[in-house]
Amino acid sequence: MTDTDTEFVEVTTAAGRVRGRWRPTTGGRGNPRSAAFLGIPFAEPPVGARRFQAPVPKAPWAGVRDALVFAPTAQRGDPGVTLIPEPSVEGEATLNVNVFTPALRRAQGPGEAEEAGPGLPVLVWIHGGGYFAGSPASPWYDGRNFNRDGVVTVSISYRLGFDGFGWIEDAPSNRGVRDWLLALEWVQQNIAAFGGDPSRVTIAGQSAGGGAVLTLLGMEKAQHLFHGVYALSGALADVAPQRVEAFGRGLAAAAGVEPTVAGFSSLSEDRVLELQKKATRMGPNSLGTIVDEGLPLGPSIDGDLLPRSTRESLRAGVGADKPLVLGATDDEFTMAFTGAAERALRWVPQNFLLARLGLPKSARHAYLAANADVAGQGKARLAGRLLTDRMFRTALLNVVEDRGSAPTWLYRFAWPSGHFGFAEHCLDVPFFFDCLDGPSMEPLAGPNPPQGLADELHGTAVAFIAGGDPGWPRHEGAAGIARVYDVPTRDVADAYASVRPLRGAAS
Structure with missing residues (x-):
């Protein structure tokens, strides 16, 4: 590990070494400094043949990878729907994590012994934005003051809108949900190197992010990835299978393509986004429709990751061992x-x-x-x-x-x-x-x-x-x-x- 008296600090992850930067915390108490590692990829860029598929873990890299600026975001442009400053960053490598930590393990160099003792508790933040907008690159999601108070913090990205949640006949369902799962797997595998304890992970989010963590709470396949849940203004989607399929078929028909991976892959990202915006445009009666029917894009009941609604899963006892604040x-x-x-x-x-x-x-x-x-x-x-x-x-x-x-x-x-x-x-x-x-x-x-x-x-x-x-x-x-x-x-x-x-x- 680089000397903490210098500006930069390096950590070895399972895929390779990354370089972050020390910054001060605020408030005049606790840990005075926080190290930020921005834009660490947890998956390969979801483009080309990977665009409408489940995320693929990032392949190892050689040398030291700079993690000094935010990586590309799934959000494009400014959709004008969030009150939180959530900037868009252009680029293809949109599946990444940002890690903020006050204390790192010492076993970072050849021949060094592992530091004894458990790591710090961990917060993993999932941003909101209606499942079609939002960005983990917000300065409000900086974990420096959680670091000040002894909590390692991670913010994660995921595919949005149709690319993340749209129905395609021969594509994996709930691709954005699969992004959450792989990001949480990355945390389990790597957070100890950043001073965190993988056995004390709390997932949290606001709005659609609050709905995301409630969805994960009710998902059997996610239970090993976290230990507590904090949901701010959680908006569950639980889109019915008939509705998500109808939306996907309607989008394909509007584009004049088959509702398949090949059909949608023939459309540019901009064209899909244009069609998505047109299909979800807010009109005079939109508020009532959204209240009654929910959002058209978001985690959907697919018989696989979500075999039933989240409420049914919670009533069946899924996640009952996890403490929840909401x-x-x-x-x-x-x-x-x-x-x-x-x-x-x-x-x-x-x-x-x-x-x-x-x-x-x-x-x-x-x-x-x-x-x-x-x-x-x-x-x-x-x-x-x-x-x-x-x-x-x-x-x-x-x-x-x-x-x-x-x-x-x-x-x-x-x-x-x-x-x-x-x-x-x-x-x-x-x-x-x-x-x-x-x-x-x-x-x-x-x-x-x-x-x-x-x-x-x-x-x-x-x-x-x-x-x-x-x-x-x-x-x-x-x-x-x-x-x-x-x-x-x-x-x-x-x-x-x-x-x-x-x-x-x-x-």
């Missing part, structure tokens, strides 16, 4: 009803609006009574809360119920953004990573977001990753305790009571 922001998608949409809603009758957003008439009175504080702030806020409840908060309560007595902790992120005035989608991510000093923060959180709240949320995440318990009571029973992150933070019984009328209507 929660959501209070107003994930209220942003959809701001600006011009908010002004337009002034002329829409409330009952008509609620019906269009899928609230049954039988549940309307109870739901309005349970959410009187939000309803009092206008139709836009009420519509946003209902959409949030239907897409996120009802779903996470279902997961809690499906898990039964398995160790599960529930939270709400309720602190209102200083910019939006409510707790919107993505707002909790910089608090989780303790990166409130990062770029592009004010448009999401407003000026001077509370560092004390970041200390609390990040601290409980560290406690969970290190010891399997975030520090508040498990959620037990219909009215169990949840942590409510706000100023002040508090633990509340039945913290999701306002969602109950909606769950009763759906049952």
